[in-house]
Structure formats: structure tokens, C-alpha cells
Amino acid sequence: MTSRVDRTVGKNVSRVDGHAKVTGQAVYVDDLTTPGALFGGTVRSAVARGTLRGIRKDPSFDWTGITVVTAADIPGDNVVALIEDDQPLLAKDAIRHVYEPVALVACDDPVRLQQAIAAITLDVEPLPPVLSIEDAEAKKQIIYGKDNVQKRYVIEHELGGKTIDELILACDVVVTGRYAVHHQEQMYIEPQGMVAHWQEAGEGAEAGVGDGVHVTGSLQCPFYVHKAMKRAFALEGDRVHIGQAVTGGGFGGKEEYPSILAAHAALLSKVAGKPVRMIYGRKEDIEATTKRHPARIEITTGCTKAGELVALKVECAMDGGAYVTLTPVVLSRGILHAAGAYKWKHARIHGWAVATNTPPNGAFRGFGAPQTIWAIERHMDRIAEKLGKDPLTLRQQNLLAIGAVTVTGQTLTQSVGVVECIEKAVKSSDYFAKRAAYAKPSPAAGSRTRTRRGIGAAVFMHGAGFTGSGERRLKGKVQVDLEPGGRLRVRSASTDIGQGTETIFRQIAADAAELPFDTIEIETPNTSNVPDSGPTVASRTVMVVGSIVGKGAKMIADRVRASGTGDFATLADALLAREKKVSTLVEYEPPVAVQWNDDTYRGDAYPCYAWACDIAEVEVDLDTFETKVIGFWAAQDIGKAIHPIMCAGQVEGGTLQAIGWALYENLVMKDGHILNARMTNYVIPTSKDAPPFTTFLVEHPFSGGPSGAKGVGELPMDGGAPAIAAAVEQAIGALCNDLPLLPEDLFRAKSKSQVARS
Template sequence: MKEKKKDSTAVRGGTASTSRASISGPVPRQDAPGKISGVASYIGDLCFEGMLYARTLRSTVPRARIVSIDIPAMPEGYFVVDARDVPGKNGVHMLTDEQPFFAEERVNYVGEPILLVTGPERGKIDQILRGIRVEYEEIPPVFGEEDSKNPRIPPLFGERNLFCEYEIRRGEVEEAFFDADFVFEGCYHTGAQEHVYLEPQGTAGVFDGERVTVYGSMQCPYYVKTALVGGLGWKEDRIRVVQATTGGAFGGKEEYPSIIAGHVAFAAIKTGRPVLLVFDRAEDVVCTTKRHPSLIRMRTAVDDRGAIRGMEIDIALDGGAYVGLSPVVLQRAMFAATGVYRIPCIRVKGRVFATNSVPTGAFRGFGAPQAFFAVEMHMHSLAEKLRKDPLEFKRSYLLSMGDPTVTDGRMKQEVPLPRMIDRLCKLSGYEKKHRAYKKEKTRRGIGVSLFFHGCAFTGSGEKDKIKAKVLLKKEDDESVSILVSNVEMGQGAQTTLKKIVAETLGCGLERVRYDNPDTDRVPDSGPTVASRTVMIVGGLLAKAAGRLKRRMDEKGEVKIEERYVQPPHIEWDQDTFTGDAYPVYSWGANAVEVEVDPVTFEVRVIGVWGIYDVGTPIDERIVGGQIEGGISQGLGYATIELLQKENGRLRQKNLTDYIIPSSMDFPDPVYELFSSSYEHGPFGAKCAGELPFVGVAPAVAAAVQNAIGRPVRRLPVSPEYLFEAEHDED
């Protein structure tokens, strides 16, 4: 039964015109030798003379006023570091700075940091922590959106307990619903998800009497630096941030490291010694960000010919205790709310509500996976209601060039989905299988999902907020240094960015240097997020390399700076959410085949297929790695990764209980790349990092729906959920 992928690096582009770009051929990964040999220094490998360890005292209750903290006398050489040791503002700067580095008067979630204990011996630190008594006066906590309406529960944020609330309208949506023959409705839930980067979070702080340096496992050195500027209240030139080799991130190291960067900086200043803070896995699971759980209500107005007239979509995300990046996550979810479909008129409402639980945050896909699950299942179920084949129905609504997006921007490029779907059907045998499984009681099913990912920052973020700047420097020794703040975190940036520069210069890869970013050396080219590194930062490096190429004969050092300029085709109004939310889109189509055990309701995945258009792949093997990893992570999210909250506490607290897939759980995926070319991306590249995750779950859910003949409305599609769904109906 096991289907082998024919060749993971094969690119069989559907467009006859695109021949394989020379840059796409795979090269050895630049970060592999150091990681495989053990030479690479992860944060836990760092050791400084006189270094102290640190561990965090955390809130054990979801919501309370701190009445008192009883700290026993400290042995010599041991220190407590808390809010009183924050020289600047006790607020971690992200979109706002309302989340404290250390809780002061109140705690708002289980796991919120209250203080650090630092000292030379870890066993002693644990003993001291066990001796500290915190007296709480508990406040009724907010656990769900419904609690916001309970007058006995004081709101956690603002008056209505909402971090943000938006509405987008396009067209005469009331009219569409007024004229509708019927309205098709559905509610779609998705659960939280843990990143499970291999390396838990960690930072180290060093203070030399004048400047502070923070080392850390991170995606965004300048986010960390900005947060330190706020927390220390110091000038930027006294703060240095250095990325340590980072063992995976998936968005989990976008905003969180800023908190613990502050912790080690304050501790290093207070103690005058270097301080290392590295989480255990269980601690990491309890206190770091998660994917936003969602509840999406969809209503579709259908006319008497069975055609869609309009859609109303209501998106609610659980933000946890602090706003973090939630508004931006919600925006991405809203901008993907109608999926890859042309819907005449729409109203999309969205909000993020506050709860007394661990904050949710950035995670591969960033709101889009929740939206695509809802819209794909909704379109699938509507097709079934109309007695139409789901894929044929979806095909008849596909966006094409010139069509309006949710935000009334225009699809500026060709939408390659029709050809991708043809290829997907051919590879997977979808049409025949879907018909057969619908009729037979085999408990087998096959499902398809169609999706996009908007490349890089949402809206005008690149132009107005990030303003990326890169430096390319020819050194005295004729080597060329890439000076950017983007990090290698396992995704392949060291390889792809070097390739872009080397290929442009026409030199060998070995001549290009790209070390872990150090804010003393590199300009702010923005965070390593939003699948932007290759397209935006790589694009700037390609431009810089083009300019450097003409000056390579000059003696000595040559420095080229390049700054981001928004492509002229983008129009965007951030206040009204109108225009082109993204400069360009990458596209994907997945098919998943499953078998559902009739007794245990376990979902066995027996086939996975994917067709992707990421523009020109800068390295086919690296893109293949993103695809295979994204599929595995997506299959886990869809089927087994259950992360439940009970009274504000996570039920699954470690990797024994929070189950991610093993290599035995799923078959090897079969996939191909379609290479359209994007004129503003380096060598025609678009985005690839998040896309492969986005479509997996809806394809699984559609396959299960096909197999069991009942609607699937929830992720993960766990055996318990299917069991209960079947028995509720009986």
C-alpha cells in the first residue's frame, strides 16, 4: 500500500515555458556539517566564565492578585530577579508592551513568570524555588468567549474582553442574503497546537559594566533588541543581540524570546555575572505560545440555481492572556476567509478574545490554517448539500487573474490552480476514488484542499513597519559577507540566501559568508517570519549582489546597502483593510486518502499528494524539506495533536501526552512543484515555508467525511471526536 515518492527533488512544472532554473538544483546544506558534527553551538552549549544558571518561578493559578511573596534568605551567590530589577518599562514590546517581563501585582495565566532565581548550582536553585511561597487572592478567571458576558467575571482586557475586532465588507451582502433561496451554515473548530521545535527556548545574558549582550535561540534578533531597549530603558548602542544556532522555531521563537531575553539581561546586570536560562521541555510546553484555537461560523447565501451569492464569515480566535501578535494573526485569517474562491459579496467579521491562559501567538500559517479549514470544509459540505462533486463545485468558483480578493484587491498574477488540480487528480486518482468511496461502505475516503499563502508581511507591513535593509560586503580577503538579521532555524536560509548571492555574482558558494546574525554587525532586514526571507530579503540581496558584481574588481572592502521598496503594483489601506493584502500568493493543492477504523475510529492516512506553486524554487531539496515537514506537521495537527485547556491549565503538559507524529505514522508524500515566476522575487521565487502546512488539515477532514459519510467540523479529527459524533447521532 505504501506509495513511494518517485523523486523528492523532481520538479515537473506544468508550464511548458518554465524550464528548470539553474539555481533550483540542490546543493549541500550549508548548516549541515556543523549540526551533524556537533560543532554548532546551540544556546544550551554556551558557557561563559563565572556563568550562573537561572530558573523561573511561575504563576500556579490562572488569575489572581499577588498578595505576598515570601522568599527565604538567599545563600551567598544566589539572587532573586523580579519586576523591581527591570530598569526600564516592565512591558515586553511587540505590537503593544502590555505584557510584563515579570508579573507585578497580578498574574493572568498559569505559567506567567513572576521572578527568577539565579546562582551557580542548578540543584540549589530548585531548592530555593521550592521554598518560595506566593500568596494569591484569586480572581474569577475568563476561560472562554462566553465568560466575557458573565457579569461576575471582570473582563481581562478592555470592557468587552476583546483584544481586537474587525469587519470587512465587499459588495451588497445583505441583498445577497435577502435574495437567497437558502442559507447554508456551518461552524468549524480548530484546536491549539504546540510547536515542538526540537530545541526548547533559551537565552544567555552577559553584562560588561557598560553594554549588555543577549544570546538566544530566536527568529527575530531586532524584535529582541527593541524589547530590550524598552525593558532596560537604555540607548540602542548599549544593547547587542546575537542569535545562537537555533534548533527549530515554526513561529514559536518569533515573539517569545523577547521575554526571556529581558530576564537574562536583568539578571546579568543585577549579578554582574553571565546568566544562562534554558527551558526544560515541560516548562516550554506550559509557558510558551501556542497556535490560536478558532471557532469560525460560515453562512453562505445560495440562489435558486444553486449558485453562491454571498458569504458571511465570523472568526473568533482565543488570544490567551496577552495580545501578542494576535491582531495580525486574525488579519491573515480574515484575508483568507473565502479561500481560493470568487465570492460576489462578503462580510468577514473577526475578533480575538482574551482568556486567562497561556498566550497564543505566531505559528506556521499564522491564522490561515484555521481559515482554510473552515472555508474548505464549508465548500465541501455545501457541494454535498447541492449533490455536486466537491472538487467540481470548488473548481467552478476558483479565483482567476483580475478577480477581487477579500479586501477588494486584485489577483495580479495568473492563478495556476486549474492545472494544479488536474495534475493532483492524475497523481492521486482522486475522482475515481472519491466516487467509489462515497458509494461503498469501505471506511475509506479521499479529500482535496485548495489553498494559497499570501507571501511576506500582511498589508503594508514590509513598507511601513519592517523597512528591511540588507548589507552585502566584499571583504579584504575577497570573500563576500551577507549581513542580514534573518536566521537559519532549520529552514535552510543559510543555503538559499548564499545561493542567491553566489548565483548573482557568478561565484562559488564557498566564497559567500553568512554567520549567525549579531545586531552589532548586521542591519535590520526584518524578522525571520511570514515566509518572507527568500522573497523579500533574498530579493534585496539579489539586487545588492547585482550592484556588487560591477564593483568586484575594486581593491579592498566594498559595502553595498539595499533597502526595501514596495513593488509599484501594490495598493493597500491599513485603516480600512482595502487593497492588495499581499504582493503575491503561493498556491497549493493537497489530496489525502484515509481509512477510518470501524471499531477504534483511528484515522490511518494511506496517501498524501501535493502540488505547489512557490515560484522558482531556490533549492529543490530545501523546498522539498519544507513540503515534507509541513505535511507531517499538518497531518499531526489534523489527526493527533490534541492540546486541551481545562480551567486555564493545559492537560497535555509534556511530549508523553502531547503526541506528534513519528516516522511510522504516515506514508511518504508524493508531490510536485509548479514553477510560475514572480518578477519581484529573486530568480522568480515566491514563498514556501508556511504554504505546505496550510492545506493538509482540510484535506484530511474532507477525506474522513468522505469515508464516514458524516460531517467533520473539528480539528483534530481524533478517534474520540469521531466516536462521540457517531454516538451522539445514534
């Protein structure tokens, strides 16, 4: 047998992409050199809703060498193939949001391109737009289906023939609350971009390049783009080649939109007969691409005087924007997290998403859960207030645990580390002592700078992997090949978008195969040379795809070792010489115990959950209402930290994104236009605004994940905002039920509460 190899899982190996990125050698889509490529741009609607009557090209403009395409030029179906077929690649008759793409332009000069775009006028007959959830619900204008509802779900748990209202009214203490959250822009560091070219039959055969259309760009899910491209161009799958360039962040924002941009670049390239590059600037990226869904969530609960939670009613409305995109899935995850990390005897959770004439909302880290967790966590604080209990004590009293049953009827059987998370965060932050101290009246009078502190907690969980039967339907696959010298090549569609997939897959494969870390290669995802492992979303990359990466690597290594005696490389080369190709294709099999019913919305919503407790300590200036987060403790049970530094990075980064959502970010819209589509005025926190983080990686292993790992990508986005809000509320004594909590909002809330008191 081979000599023992140092295991790397659980160790902080150097990131394989680190050197290239730090030294500027990594090739992002904008760095790709494509000889003869044209620059592509987009003509967009300036109205939120209307009927497109015509597209006029200014006759006084010199159109020589400029390609213009419209919906009529699309060879296949004019739809963005995803869930519903409601979104066109280019608007043909109906305009449904500002910035909707209507025509595309390509030119060899970027300045002339901008001039050409400005020389195209859209004749649009405006119609009254629907711009908010309330507008859509009022149904004065019907813009989707018969009632503006894009999707609706209901979860019912142990109602026993009664209504949820009856069950709630039978309780000692009834609390009602209404909570709202706002848009959020992903603000990945690299705006979206795609480069497309067409290869005629036989042309690229020598170089091993397939016929058909080639698109390379910044993306999370190559096979989503592949599916959309087949449909748009009426092509067989083997003529569509989608590759990933080094990608500078996604956060969900590069889940569905790249399908549109890829099809746009490819369409221009097809008509112009030249390669086309379409790279968005920041403004266009913020205006055109998806955002987090705003939501309004009403909760009514009943509990005992002693604080035992009994019955829960949630009414959750989300703003899907102009097209369905991934909204049904976001809504589903939202309602599946709406009960929080708590036991309820009875529950009814009703969620619906409405269409509005605003840019489509879509995938964003947390995927619906940050919205509903905001609401339930704020509501837990409202209950605690009513009971006169410490809010964290109330949470501890009602926590889900192994053996407990969730509102979908799922019995938790393993990997519930929430108690340890709370203990660690509480002890390190000194939560209870600070909570008591900050409850006392104001600090020393006469001090010229008036500030007050507060501390707050949130407890939450995040389902790991796809919802319900998603993984069973998807059948994600990974291929592992043996290569000369005893090296393994892992082929998967899971993209490294900055979160470290390449490094972590090597760790998992190396340990499973008992081979050195540097003998593992990770193939850069391209639909022509990797199998469909499913999308890089839903905190599933390590837990789901990682588990089959390990399995495949072990299978190949076992075959090599079983082929004879001697060192691994020699055996491998001999085996390759005999068999020419040594490869395995592994398909993901969800744990058999996981059963889900899509019709009743009952069963095991997720194979497992990651758990967490966040504690935030803030200092608020009582004159300016600026909130400074002076401490943040995040204890998160992720099963196993494959790479602890990167996991801690996910926790800190995700938490900072949540802090941004709570305290800084604010998408300003007027008549469907975004007024602050710049990094200067869409304000995300900088490192200077980041609090000192204390992070605990808690490890209660999940039997279905590699080395026990669950998801870590989204969990940290869920709890930051409610923890901050609880702390701010304690500091200034104004109700914080709606996001954001900008200084202006706190000033308004405080002014109102003072008026109310006097």
C-alpha cells in the same frame, strides 16, 4: 569578463549547515560555554487569575549565593515591547494566566536552583478566570479593555448599500456552518534558551565587543528582542547586542517569546553580576510559551443552484490568551484568508480576538490562515453536499484566477498557479475515481478488521510576505560587503532556524553576482553587525529579503567588474586596497503597484499569493477510529523552488504538522493548567505516522521575488487538516467540523450520529 559560473538556483546544493548539524558540532545555545555563568530559573503563577499580594522566601532555606529578582528590579519599563504594552516581563500586581512569570532566580548549581524556586511562595488572591472564547464573550468577567476584545477587523466587499444577510438570503442556496479549531504547540526540537552577560565600558574593546548587554540564544527575530531589551533596560540601541545561536526550529514559536526570555536572563545577569543561562526544559517550554490561537468560525453563504458562489459572511472569533502579543496580526491574516481561494461577489468578514486567562497565543506557521482556511474549506464541502456536487468540482468552478478580484478588492495580475496544482494532485492521486469508489457501501463483511477509506481535497492560498503595508513600513535592509579574495559577505537579520536560509541566500547571492557558491559568506545574525532586515516570519525570507540579497550582491559584483579587467579576485583586492571598505546597504522596495488601505482594509492584501491543492487519502478503523493517512498529494505553486529538496521538505514537514494538528495533537487544559506538557503525552506524529507524500512544486513566477520565488514556509500548514477531514468524513460518515479529529472525537461523533439516526 569573468568566466561563466554554474548557476545554483533551482539546484539541490548541499546545505551549508548540514555537516555541522549531522556531526553534532553545531553550537546551540545550551552548548555555549560561558565561564562563571549562573543557571537562571523562573517562579511562575499557579493560578489563572488573581491579585499578587506578596512573594515569600522560605526563611529556613539557605539563600546564600542565590539571586532573586522581581518586577521592582527592572530598570526600564516592565513591558514586553511588541504591539501593545499590556504584558509585563514579570507580573507585579495582577496575575493573568497560569505559568505567568513573577520572579526570577539564579544560582551556580542547577539542583539548588530548583530547590530555591520551590522555596518561593506567591501569595495570590484568586479571581474567577475567563478560560474560553465563550467565557470572554459572555463578559461576566472583564479582563481586557471594556469588553475583553483585544482587536477587531471588518472586511466589506461590494455590499452596495445592502447588508450581507440580505444579499445571502436573495440567493438560491444558503448554507450555514460553525467550525472550530484548537490550540497547537510548535514543538520545535530545541526548547527556548538564552545566555546573557553585561560588558562594562571599555572592557571588551580589544576583542571588538561592545559595551552593554549581550544576549545570545535560540530566536527567529533578533531585532524584536533588541527592541524589547532597549525598553526593558532603558538603553540606547548601541548598548544592546542580540545574537543568534544555532537554532533548532521555530515555527513562529521563537518570534515573540525570546524577547521575554532574553530580558529575564539579562535582568538576572545584571543583578547577579555574572553571566546567566536560562535554558527551558520541554515541560516549561510547552507551559510558558505561545501556541496557535484556537478559533470559532461561523460561515453563512449564498450561491446559485448551479454552484456559483455569490455571497459570504464570516464571523471569526480567536482566543488571544492573556496578553495581546501578536494577536492583531494573526487575526488580520486570518480574516484575509477567510474567503479561501474563491471568487465572491459580496462578502463581509468580521474577526475579533478575545482575551482569556490562558497562556498567550501567538505566532505559529500559517499565522491565523490555517484556522480560517479550515473553516472555509470545510464549508465548501458543506455547500457541495447541499448541492449534490463533487466538492473539488465546486472549488474548480469558483477559483480565483488572473484578472479576478479578491474580497479586499485586489485584482490578481500574475502568478496564480492554482489550476495546475489541482490538475497535478488530481491526476497523481486518481482523486475522482477513488472518491466515487469510496462513496459505495462498506467493504466485505465478515473481515475481522473493519476499515473504511476516504479521500478528500483542499484548495488554498497563502499571502506571501507581510500583510498590507507591512513591508512598506518596515523597510527591510540587507548589507553586502566585499571581502579579500573576491568574496562577498551578506549581512542580514534573517535567521536560519533549520529552514535553510544560509544555503538559499548563498544561492541567490552567488547567482545574482555570477560568482561561485562558495565565495559567498553569510554573517551569523547579531544586531550589532547586521542591518534590520525585518523578522524571519510570514514566508518573507526568500521573497522579500532574498530579493535584496540578490540585488546587493549584484551591485557589489558589478562595481568590482566595472573597476577594470582581469579576474574577479584580483580586481576585488585592488578595489579594496583603494577604497578600504566596499559595501552596500540595500533597502526593500515593495512593488509600486501594491497599495493597501489600513483604515478600510481594502486593496492589495499581499504582493502575491502561493497556491496549492492538497489531497488526502485515509483509512479509518471502524472499531478504534484510528485514522491512518495512506496517501497525501501536495501540489504547491511557490513561484520558483530555489532549492527543490528543501522546498519539498517544507511542503512535507508543514503538511505533517497539519496532519498532527488534525489527528494527533490535543492540548489538554484544566483551570488554565496544561495537563500534557510533555512529548510523551502531547502527541505529534512520528515518521511512522507520516503518509507517503507525493509532492509537486509548481512554478508560476512572481516578478517581485528572486527568480520568481514566493513564500513556501507557511502554505503547507494551511490545507492538510481540511483535506484529512474531508477524507475522514467520507470514510466514516460523521460530520468533522471541529478539530481535532482524535479517535475519541470520531467515536463520539459517530455515536451521536447513530443516536440521531435511530
